Amino acid sequence: MFRFDWDYILTQTVQVGGKLVILIIAFLIISPIAKRAISRLINKSTSNKNVSQARAITLEKLLINILSYTLIFVFIVMFFGIIDINIGPLLASAGVIGLAVAFGAQGLVSDIVTGFFILLEKQIDVGDYVTVAGYDGIVEEIGLRTTQIRGFDGTLHFVPNREISGVSNHSRGNMRALVDIGISYEDNIDQAIGVLKEICNEFENDERFVEGPDVLGVQSFGSSEVVLRVIGKTENMAQWGAERDIRKRIKEAFDAHNIDIPYPHQVNITKES
């Protein structure tokens, strides 16, 4: 006669129930601890590095979200494991699909990991003038997946973060103003340097200059000119204007002192054919 083996069922139930209780308690303990750990981690990281409050909250939310989904997933997997519905094949096939997706979507993960560190390390801020991944312009938006850069010609570049291998940030400190100027081989180098020094003195009081422009000397011998170099340090983004003004002044001063900015020269030797 068919009879349920109540003993066996009861034992099983007690065992399974006990395991479930342990599991639930474990999760009730781990979940808040992990969340607090994340909060503390974020606080600590951000307080040391002057990260804005808003950004800290964004990062915290993101991490807690990831944590929650992971815990739910783990709970489900272990729950099925305990009530003995074999979830193995499911996981195995999920593995195959997961692998296929992992290959295709690794770029996405890579985007997010890189984006996370760009945010955390404050490599770029909105409004910075940067060069990343060959794109040049003003940062308009920094996202976890893409960064938007407005090129100087008005184009809006969407750059996936994974493409950003090295970041060149042109808005972090003073910039160099550099003017190379060629004088002819016939001109006197000392006189030219003298004129340039006078110009540099004029600009020393220009408030754009942090380190007044200086004359470095003979940078190189060109094919038709002796190249002199003037160098200085300016406020950020003021370098181009400063260079333009120095260039104009040099031209005027050289004209006044009769110093030649030479055209290309060639020596012609005439031969009868």
Place this chain on the structure above:
Amino acid sequence: MFRFDWDYILTQTVQVGGKLVILIIAFLIISPIAKRAISRLINKSTSNKNVSQARAITLEKLLINILSYTLIFVFIVMFFGIIDINIGPLLASAGVIGLAVAFGAQGLVSDIVTGFFILLEKQIDVGDYVTVAGYDGIVEEIGLRTTQIRGFDGTLHFVPNREISGVSNHSRGNMRALVDIGISYEDNIDQAIGVLKEICNEFENDERFVEGPDVLGVQSFGSSEVVLRVIGKTENMAQWGAERDIRKRIKEAFDAHNIDIPYPHQVNITKES
């Protein structure tokens, strides 16, 4: 004598049946919840970002399709697991094939993932003038797998989305009009700048210009000319026409003021052979 062990069969049947019931109930609960979650996710994502209704529906359909196939697959796998037909080897071999395909088809997954984000983040719209993956032109169609771009010479480019690493969208905002013009070293810079300023004033009322063109100053010293730069901001796609008109005006004004746009210069020194 051979006899069926009805007890065993009954127990088994009850057990299997119970598991099946739990499984089916689980799916009946999960399926609508997951679908609603997707709908809500799409709604939330799209309402924040002004995505068109049609696009939102496309994305929702795609995601619900993927979900359905996944759930059906999971159900089949778990069903076989419960009725104890060993589906393990099948999955294992599927894994090998899946791996082989995954290697070959990761490009496809990559296409779709990238296409999904291009749609979601509205990086490009049909009709935009963009530069992606080295192709330059007007977007004709954005698909999950390929984007079609009509080059300015009439060629239709099919670009797999995975090739699109960075998107340069030239139709998002005002564009820069930039004209570099060389004057000879003998000409007076101030006079030339003055002429250019007058031209800029003329164009200030041109409705194509959002920020009236300005003269920046001495951009560089060329080998035979002093390069001056005029810069402005125009309505999108009006930059080329504006540049052409400025160029024509400059030529005319320079002719009128006797300012030279110099040919290449060379100093010749004659020597006897």
Place this chain on the structure above:
Amino acid sequence: MFRFDWDYILTQTVQVGGKLVILIIAFLIISPIAKRAISRLINKSTSNKNVSQARAITLEKLLINILSYTLIFVFIVMFFGIIDINIGPLLASAGVIGLAVAFGAQGLVSDIVTGFFILLEKQIDVGDYVTVAGYDGIVEEIGLRTTQIRGFDGTLHFVPNREISGVSNHSRGNMRALVDIGISYEDNIDQAIGVLKEICNEFENDERFVEGPDVLGVQSFGSSEVVLRVIGKTENMAQWGAERDIRKRIKEAFDAHNIDIPYPHQVNITKES
């Protein structure tokens, strides 16, 4: 004494037999459903996109072939699983070989996946003038693995489909005819533009032109010439002939109006050595 345990054998047989029956029935149901699903899928995909009947059949055959082999393989694996000959080690070793092959042959899978989509999306047709993977020419044959392109110099290029990342199809719509012509700095721009406009008017009735050629204006300042641009839209493949004819007409008209197409200019300054 040795005796067969008939009971056990019978039970086993019944069990195995039952499983086999379920398996066979499952396959008998799945197989035609899957085939019909493919047919419907192809019909739906192709009816929307004007794919030729022949191509639709090719794709359908290919997919049903793949399906059949997969089902047979699955059936064999599950059959061995049921009659309890351990096929696991076989599969494991097949996995190792499969992996080795997968690495080497992923190019092949990649070829077929790409080829499939080129066919399905009708990116190229036989007879189209295309640029793919750096090869330029007329498509002679599109295969699942390789595409054959006849270069304009007569060379036959075999391009593996995986190499085809972006397709530039020059036979999908009207093409641009573009002629840049330089006039000397001494010539009058307005006059030259007038002459070019007259020529454009002549060509407006040329049936090769879809959008009659227009004069855009001053495209750029060259070192010795002012560059003017004429642009138009022509029937496909007629752009080169149209450009040649415009060029010839411009030369004749400029000769008639005494407008110079300038040689490179140079200003020579003579200096004593």
Place this chain on the structure above:
Amino acid sequence: MFRFDWDYILTQTVQVGGKLVILIIAFLIISPIAKRAISRLINKSTSNKNVSQARAITLEKLLINILSYTLIFVFIVMFFGIIDINIGPLLASAGVIGLAVAFGAQGLVSDIVTGFFILLEKQIDVGDYVTVAGYDGIVEEIGLRTTQIRGFDGTLHFVPNREISGVSNHSRGNMRALVDIGISYEDNIDQAIGVLKEICNEFENDERFVEGPDVLGVQSFGSSEVVLRVIGKTENMAQWGAERDIRKRIKEAFDAHNIDIPYPHQVNITKES
């Protein structure tokens, strides 16, 4: 007391024996079927594509060899599985080694797969003039692993097949003969085209030409010349000789008609320093 459990041993023996018999029968059935399938496949593939008999046999041999080794390997694995010597660890470790080798040797597999398709699709033949993987020359030998190409300077290039991504075969059909010739801006285009047309007529009866050479017209405006283009189609490998002869005739005809092939021009403007 120690006693053999003959019952157990007998049952085992019968079971194992039964499985072995099934296994052997399975192989005896599969082996010839698979071989015949290969033969038929090859026949079908090759009869459609005019593959030479010798090549068909080579391919058939190769495939049957691979099949044989695979079947022997499978048989051994399953045999050990049945007589219950655990071959699992062996396979696992073989897997690790196999993986290490697979990484290193995937190039080899890749060579063979590509070589197989180059043979099957008849992309190149011995004696063809081809460009593959940057090497240019006459094919001397096509192997499964390497292809040997004799460069025109006498060098023998060994090209691993995997390097052959796209094949440019210059020996499949007629080739283009193309001569660009510049005339001076002062010469009359119509006269020059007339002269060229006469020359083309002379060559029309040249048996090397499949499509008699034609004058296309004004190809471009060079800095010092108007470029005219003559184009034709010749027998394979005759294009260079034909081009050389056309060039010689053009020079002679231009000399006779006083049409100038111009040297680079420059306009010199003399200025006092």
Place this chain on the structure above:
Amino acid sequence: MFRFDWDYILTQTVQVGGKLVILIIAFLIISPIAKRAISRLINKSTSNKNVSQARAITLEKLLINILSYTLIFVFIVMFFGIIDINIGPLLASAGVIGLAVAFGAQGLVSDIVTGFFILLEKQIDVGDYVTVAGYDGIVEEIGLRTTQIRGFDGTLHFVPNREISGVSNHSRGNMRALVDIGISYEDNIDQAIGVLKEICNEFENDERFVEGPDVLGVQSFGSSEVVLRVIGKTENMAQWGAERDIRKRIKEAFDAHNIDIPYPHQVNITKES
């Protein structure tokens, strides 16, 4: 009647308890040993290589942190294993996620590994002038993930350590000062070398020079000049100033000795047109 099998439970408890005790003892022994091993390793590595105390402590902390997390993870896994909650599926799924992340985040691991060795091998120090990954400048900060380099134009470059394949450190030792100077073919080489030698003698007492500058001789024949080379070794970062001063002196001395730094030469042969 249902009854707990206390015997079984007790046995189990004793067994599990015993294993737990062994496990805990094992960890109590391993943990301090491992920590001490790390300390000793760091001490040994650093004492040999003059690593600063602060850096040694940073490395030690990092390694001990990694160790702690690993030990905790291992403990948890083994703990669950002992109390028989099947953690296998959890780990398997963790594996799939881990794999997906591993693909995306391998760059991060790569950053840290490279950063670790850059720190340990003291390849760069803060303040060094280096060229890494195409970026050129002064090191501002060396981190485990990114290195910050201040370019000479003021830009701050963030370089992920993984991009740093080869490090060129320009601040490790004396630098070369090199001046190439061309004299005309008409000048006497011996005289020019004599003049250069005198200049070199003047600079020999310059304290910037570690190895006084020397004249090497005729470096090459240019198209218009005979190139002579002067070479020397200077204090680090003094090379550019030294080169500039040498250049100025050479120009002055050549002027004084009437030695020509020649312009490009050309022989003109006049022919009637």
Place this chain on the structure above:
Amino acid sequence: MFRFDWDYILTQTVQVGGKLVILIIAFLIISPIAKRAISRLINKSTSNKNVSQARAITLEKLLINILSYTLIFVFIVMFFGIIDINIGPLLASAGVIGLAVAFGAQGLVSDIVTGFFILLEKQIDVGDYVTVAGYDGIVEEIGLRTTQIRGFDGTLHFVPNREISGVSNHSRGNMRALVDIGISYEDNIDQAIGVLKEICNEFENDERFVEGPDVLGVQSFGSSEVVLRVIGKTENMAQWGAERDIRKRIKEAFDAHNIDIPYPHQVNITKES
């Protein structure tokens, strides 16, 4: 009371012993067969391809070594499997390490595989003049891992075999001697070709030439010269000397016949500024 279950132990021992005996016999049979198979394989491969005896022995030794280590490894694994010490975890961990190493060391495997085929296919010999992996020179040593090439400037290049993708062997057959010579547009082409043909006749008896040099005709129109081409086939490595001698003869013959090798020409048009 504690008692050994001698029956069980005996049965086990007999079983294990039986398996061991089978295992050992299997290896005793397989080992010599495999070795002989290798010998025969090598003999067959080498006898067909004129491989030197020494090289055949090297290859045979290598393969037998690999075989021996593999068999020993397999034997150990199976031995442990039979005496029931669970070697699974060991293999699993070996797998992880193996994987880590495999990633790092795949280059090594790749070197050996490529080296093996370079030896087997006799792509290069010691003393050959080859171009591999961008290195150009005489082969000094061919190893399984690296190939040593002596550049013509005396440098010794160590090239890892994996870098050798395509081999260009310049010592396998006759080489081409090619001389391009420009004559002026004013000279008579027929006369120049006549002179060149005479020179070719002189060289026809030169024993360096395998195919006497021939004049091909007008190769191209340069900007200032008509380019004629002379081509021939010489003994290996004699091409440069032959070319030098032809060049010298052409110069002398052209001087004698008053045929000009023209300098660059330019037409100068003088304009008043």
Place this chain on the structure above:
Amino acid sequence: MFRFDWDYILTQTVQVGGKLVILIIAFLIISPIAKRAISRLINKSTSNKNVSQARAITLEKLLINILSYTLIFVFIVMFFGIIDINIGPLLASAGVIGLAVAFGAQGLVSDIVTGFFILLEKQIDVGDYVTVAGYDGIVEEIGLRTTQIRGFDGTLHFVPNREISGVSNHSRGNMRALVDIGISYEDNIDQAIGVLKEICNEFENDERFVEGPDVLGVQSFGSSEVVLRVIGKTENMAQWGAERDIRKRIKEAFDAHNIDIPYPHQVNITKES
């Protein structure tokens, strides 16, 4: 009542103990054998290749270290396996971490493998002048992970060994001295070659030359000069000095014999504008 089953425990203990004894004995036997094998291997490898004693010891130490750690690891794994604490999950999770690390750290393994072979094959020595991975200079230190190269400008390059694909060692044998010298088309080639031969004779007794410099003949026709080539073989590192001296002598001899080293020539044809 609860009672320990002493029989079972005893049997277990005996079994486990027996296995442990076998294990320990196995390791006591394998360890010294493996160490001796390594020593012998190193001795054999190094005695054949003149490796210095110090280097041999370094390699031996390294290999024995690796061996020790591997044996300890294997021992621990098998020990846990025998005392039946399930170490499987631990290993599995280690595998996942290991994989993640393997991806990131494969560069490190690759460094060491390459470094090992560079040391073993003596490809470079400290003090050699080499070109590796695009860096050029004198080797300062060869490590297992990085090689330090001192550039000629004083920069210290740290090159990870994995970057070293091909090694160009410029310090292994005599070097070539090569001087190309152009003479004018008007000069007599035979006379110039005669002068060069005299110079070569002068240098034949120069002890820097191993193979006295020789005149090869007419290397090429330049646009304005006939290029002659002088070639020789010198002691290592003496090539540059030798070349400089030859150049100086040629200039002097040509001056003395009135042979021209020509400037670029141009034929000017004057035309009226």
